[in-house]
Amino acid sequence: MHRLARALWLIPRCLHPQGPIPRRYSTPSAASSSVDSQVQRLLDGVLQGQRWALAEAITLVESTRAAKQQQATALLTLVLAEQQRRLREQGRDALSLRIGVSGSPGAGKSTFLECLGSYLANDERNHKVACLTIDPSSRITGGSLLGDKTRMANLSRNPRAFIRPSPSSGALGGVTRTTAEAILLCEAAGYDVVFVETVGSGQNEYVVADMVDVFVLIVAPGGGDELQAMKRGIMELCDVVVVNKADGDLLPAARRTQSDYISALKFLQPRSHSQSFPWRPKVVRVSSVTGEGMEKAWSTLEEFRGMALESGHLEEQRRRQNLLWMWRFVNDHLQDLFRNDPAVQRQAAATEHAVLQGTLTPLAGAQVLMEAYYRRK
Ligand SMILES: Nc1nc2c(ncn2[C@@H]2O[C@H](COP(=O)(O)OP(=O)(O)OP(=O)(O)O)[C@@H](O)[C@H]2O)c(=O)[nH]1
Ligand SMILES: [Mg+2]
Numbered sequence: 178m179h180r181l182a183r184a185l186w187l188i189p190r191c192l193h194p195q196g197p198i199p200r201r202y203s204t205p206s207a208a209s210s211s212v213d214s215q216v217q218r219l220l221d222g223v224l225q226g227q228r229w230a231l232a233e234a235i236t237l238v239e240s241t242r243a244a245k246q247q248q249a250t251a252l253l254t255l256v257l258a259e260q261q262r263r264l265r266e267q268g269r270d271a272l273s274l275r276i277g278v279s280g281s282p283g284a285g286k287s288t289f290l291e292c293l294g295s296y297l298a299n300d301e302r303n304h305k306v307a308c309l310t311i312d313p314s315s316r317i318t319g320g321s322l323l324g325d326k327t328r329m330a331n332l333s334r335n336p337r338a339f340i341r342p343s344p345s346s347g348a349l350g351g352v353t354r355t356t357a358e359a360i361l362l363c364e365a366a367g368y369d370v371v372f373v374e375t376v377g378s379g380q381n382e383y384v385v386a387d388m389v390d391v392f393v394l395i396v397a398p399g400g401g402d403e404l405q406a407m408k409r410g411i412m413e414l415c416d417v418v419v420v421n422k423a424d425g426d427l428l429p430a431a432r433r434t435q436s437d438y439i440s441a442l443k444f445l446q447p448r449s450h451s452q453s454f455p456w457r458p459k460v461v462r463v464s465s466v467t468g469e470g471m472e473k474a475w476s477t478l479e480e481f482r483g484m485a486l487e488s489g490h491l492e493e494q495r496r497r498q499n500l501l502w503m504w505r506f507v508n509d510h511l512q513d514l515f516r517n518d519p520a521v522q523r524q525a526a527a528t529e530h531a532v533l534q535g536t537l538t539p540l541a542g543a544q545v546l547m548e549a550y551y552r553r554k
Pocket of ligand 2: 287288
């Protein structure tokens with residue numbers, strides 16, 4: 178099979194574009210040589226930690242318009258250069274902690290973030306906290322944004338916090354690749370703790386796990402929730418399990434759930450475990466309503482960060498993630514090119530039908546489309 182054809186065949190299902198793909202094809206050097214005033218204005222604002230600039234910059238990277246995409250590339254290139262400079266000057270202390278937060282609908286992710294975020298962004302701890310919340314249901318109902326605003330009422334008023342619900346349209350299960358770029362922008366604006374909240378709905382947890390340093394699974398007490406997490410393989414992704422709602426009548430069930438998780442995790446190969454980084458997933462119990470356990474939850478995350486920095490794991494993992502994202506962008510671009518090709522489009526419906534009917538194998542179907550692509554005029 179031709180190499181490109183093979184590459185296309187190997188593109189995982191999870192990366193298929195589901196709508197117009199925001200792509201930027203200009204090279205960083207070309208982009209940076211022509212910094213326009215709009216980009217400069219945003220860059221200055223972001224680096225000064227201005228929230229309006231951060232919000233506008235994220236909107237820019239999410240834009241699908243070609244001219245905006247070029248501006249976004251220019252902006253991100255300058256942001257990266259600034260990050261490198263900070264890293265040289267301040268060393269590892271300049272690195273934020275990127276925390277993925279996932280869990281079934283209603284497990285209490287938003288309430289947990291409101292509680293932990295407020296704990297971190299108070300006068301004493303003085304952290305700057307960004308929450309990028311992604312909710313696939315917002316595409317249909319449009320209601321979750323409002324919901325999150327009320328659930329994170331305190332945090333959204335805190336000047337040290339930035340909350341950004343991501344639009345999920347045109348993206349895999351609500352996780353846009355631009356979320357990875359939004360993380361960079363938040364860091365450039367001085368946010369040293371960046372949360373990415375996603376509803377546990379299959380593939381998107383894997384995508385989020387690939388853009389964060391530490392992955393937290395939130396579970397509610399009892400209800401067979403733990404089994405669900407096991408079934409979906411999510412437990413293999415997590416570094417920390419937070420048993421939420423450990424208050425009132427739910428406290429005994431929360432204790433049981435905690436010990437169930439401790440036992441279950443003993444049999445799993447942890448996501449971040451190596452000889453130099455011997456992290457074993459921890460299970461903590463909290464109440465996001467009373468705030469109990471937040472200190473423990475944060476000290477566990479800090480312990481992870483300390484160990485990950487000390488061992489070099491954090492930087493090594495980020496390097497690997499960057500490579501992964503580069504190839505994902507290439508995959509997406511090739512997919513886009515291929516799927517939008519008129520010759521492929523002419524054959525697509527009939528070939529899909531034949532594969533659906535079982536008269537053509539998936540591989541034979543792919544070959545039909547690839548031949549159409551290579552023979553096109
Ligand atoms: N008793 C108790 N209730 C909680 C706690 N945390 C969250 N809740 C309640 O659980 C419900 C769901 O909380 P959310 O924070 O919206 O859950 P979520 O996981 O963000 O939900 P989705 O974003 O819809 O997936 C709300 O009614 C909360 O008030 C807790 O620690 N204790
Ligand atoms: Mg939520």
